[in-house]
Amino acid sequence: MIQLSHVIKEYPTRGRALNDVSFRIRKGEFAFLTGHSGSGKSTTLRLIHMADTPSSGEVVVCGFSSERTTQREVWKLRRRVGHVFQDFRLLPGRTAFENVAFALEVTGTSRGEMGNRANRLLAQVGLSVKAGMQVHELSGGEQQRVSIARALANDPLVLLADEPSGNLDERASRGIMELFLDLNTQGMTVLMATHDLELVRAYPDIRILELDEGRLVYDSKTPEAREA
Ligand SMILES: Nc1ncnc2c1ncn2[C@@H]1O[C@H](COP(=O)(O)OP(=O)(O)O)[C@@H](O)[C@H]1O
Ligand SMILES: [Mg+2]
Incomplete structure (x- = not known):
């Protein structure tokens, strides 16, 4: 469903944001993408959403390859991939x-x-x-739920979440996490970037991919485990 092969991403001013990153996430899987701030999590999600292209290597998402998908076709992929963000990005002055x-x-x-x-x-x-309430009248957790509902509008196969609980208290974070787990149970592939290790530890069965300075340094689904 998602495959990165030897992905390098260089920004002109910053050098390598991603350095030879390879991993694969199967249909229906749930994975955390962890790492310090600046380790490359958002860059990885942007490449998977094809909002940006790798400097070298390949990203394949739902059968769409970064090497062959043109800007004109990218909307087809976007229909399969929902993206939610830490800051919700809702339309202000509108209702849920x-x-x-x-x-x-x-x-x-x-x-x-x-x-x-x-x-x-x-x-x-x-x-x-709360459907009729203005978004600014909603709590952070509720606003994040609206953003998730919006991401689901396309009926996506994959949900990318970039620090979705970054602006939420612990209770709201858990609520959002339970919602993602629910969606995952119904077949959604979920990749969630977070630096909240407490949250990650609370879900020991979920796969962890860890980035450090643009390198993938840990994958809890080791090759041995994959064969088991
Ligand atoms: N648009 C950009 N232009 C230049 N450098 C960037 C850009 N986006 C991210 N970076 C750099 O790439 C690195 C990884 O950033 P990012 O993917 O946002 O990390 P994370 O989401 O893990 O905090 C950082 O060094 C960051 O400064
Ligand atoms: Mg980030």
């Missing part, structure tokens, strides 16, 4: 419902279908009763 409906409109959902779909997505993230 409007934020989700807008994402549906972009995907070409018909007016008639839109209301039902938006309500269903908000129900899926446990926010039905």
Whole structure:
């Protein structure tokens, strides 16, 4: 579902943000991407979302290769991959419902279908009763739920989450984590970047990929474990 092969990412001013990174995440897997600030987590997610291209090496996501996917085609991949962020990135001055409906409109959902779909997505993230509230009236955890509902509008196969609990307290973080686990149980492939080791430790069964200064230094799913 996601495969990185010898990926190098160089920024003109900063040198190598990623240095020979290779890993593979199968359909339906859940993995944490950990590492200090600046270790390359966001860069990795951006490459997987094809918001940026590797300097060398290859990224393949849902059958789309970074070597062959043109800017004109990248929207096809984006439909398969949802991305949520630490800072939610919601439309201000709009309600939870409007934020989700807008994402549906972009995907070409018909007016008639839109209301039902938006309500269903908000129900899926446990926010039905707050659908009509402005996003600034919602708590951080609720705003993150809206952003997840919006990411689900495309019916993606993969969910990328970049420090989704970075602005949340522990209780809200756990709530978001349980929501991701729920989605994963229903078949969603999830890759979640976080530097919150306490959160990672609370879920010992979830695979850990650790970056350090742009190198993949640890994968809890060792080759031996993979064969078992
Ligand atoms: N657009 C950019 N231009 C230049 N350097 C960048 C850019 N984005 C990230 N970097 C650099 O790449 C490295 C990895 O950053 P990032 O992927 O954001 O790490 P993390 O998400 O783990 O904190 C850092 O040294 C950062 O300064
Ligand atoms: Mg980051």
